[in-house]
Amino acid sequence: xxxxxxxxxTAAYLLSPGMHGHELIVYNxxxxxxxxxxxxxxxxxxxxxxxxECGSHDLVKYQGKPIPIRLWRExxxxxxxxxxxxxxxxxxxxxxxxxxxxWYSTPDAFWADFSRRVSRKNWDDIWERLxxxxxxxxxxxxxxxxxxEAATEARARYYMDFNEVFTYREGSKTKVxxxxxxxxxxxxxxxxxxxxxxxxxVEGEKA
Numbered sequence: 001x002x003x004x005x006x007x008x009x010t011a012a013y014l015l016s017p018g019m020h021g022h023e024l025i026v027y028n029x030x031x032x033x034x035x036x037x038x039x040x041x042x043x044x045x046x047x048x049x050x051x052x053e054c055g056s057h058d059l060v061k062y063q064g065k066p067i068p069i070r071l072w073r074e075x076x077x078x079x080x081x082x083x084x085x086x087x088x089x090x091x092x093x094x095x096x097x098x099x100x101x102x103w104y105s106t107p108d109a110f111w112a113d114f115s116r117r118v119s120r121k122n123w124d125d126i127w128e129r130l131x132x133x134x135x136x137x138x139x140x141x142x143x144x145x146x147x148x149e150a151a152t153e154a155r156a157r158y159y160m161d162f163n164e165v166f167t168y169r170e171g172s173k174t175k176v177x178x179x180x181x182x183x184x185x186x187x188x189x190x191x192x193x194x195x196x197x198x199x200x201x202v203e204g205e206k207a
Contacts (some may be wrong), residue, residue, distance in 0.1 A: 005096065007040050012037070014181075023062075025035070026063065027062060029079045030079045031062065031154075032060065032062045032074055032075050032076075032079075033073075033080075034060065034062070034080045034083040034084075034087075035059045035060050037058070039051070039056070039058070039059055041132070042131065042132050043130060043131055043132055043135060045083070045098075045101050045110075045135070046096070046107065048094060048098065049101060051069050052068060052069045052070050052094065053068055053070065053155075053203070054066065054068055055068040055069070056170040069091070071095065072084075072085060072087070072096075073091060095197070096136065096140065096143065096197065097135055097136060097139050098196070099195065099196035099197040100139040100143060100196075102196050103142075103146070103195065103196065111129060113138070114129065114130050114133075114134075114135055114138060115127045115140075116128060116130055143197060144180075145182075147180045147181045147184035147185075148180045148184075150180075150183070150184035150188060151180035151181075151183040151184045151187065153187065154166065154183050154184065155183075157187075158187075162176075164175050164185055166182075166186050168182075174194075184198075
């Protein structure tokens with residue numbers, strides 16, 4: 001996301017379906033309207049991922065081009081704050097699930113973890129995908145475990161100078177990170193790696 005010098009204008013990098021690279025979209029604040037309908041994904045994470053990365057013509061579009069959900073925060077949180085206030089929690093959950101989904105090596109690996117056995121037929125287990133609520137709850141837990149493991153590793157590796165390396169500025173004061181998520185994000189950055197949720201926060205999202 002790039003903010004142009006004129007505060008009334010904003011530019012967003014829009015990933016265009018079927019194209020390599022990004023397309024620069026320039027618009028005036030308020031030009032892009034929030035969706036007028038709610039799209040229900042349930043446990044169709046593949047459809048959510050498509051709309052998150054590339055957008056959907058039946059949700060938000062500008063000059064005939066769909067706007068990815070991943071850009072909605074930058075577009076709507078100021079120009080349509082009332083809409084954004086109601087959508088923030090949903091956006092946070094969607095981003096969490098997409099981040100965990102991308103963490104797995106394949107979609108099959110993700111669904112192997114995010115499915116439940118419902119019955120047995122002829123000695124064969126029958127599995128089904130978790131419902132959306134179950135996916136979100138398990139994704140929160142999965143991210144928590146990943147971050148806590150990284151934070152523990154960081155404390156062990158930097159035990160001599162942890163309080164000097166894992167710090168941040170708050171006004172004129174320097175403070176030490178306490179949140180496992182913050183520690184993990186900093187540690188992965190030092191190691192030259194990253195997770196989809198690193199260094200990104202949304203209002204109301206769990207730390």
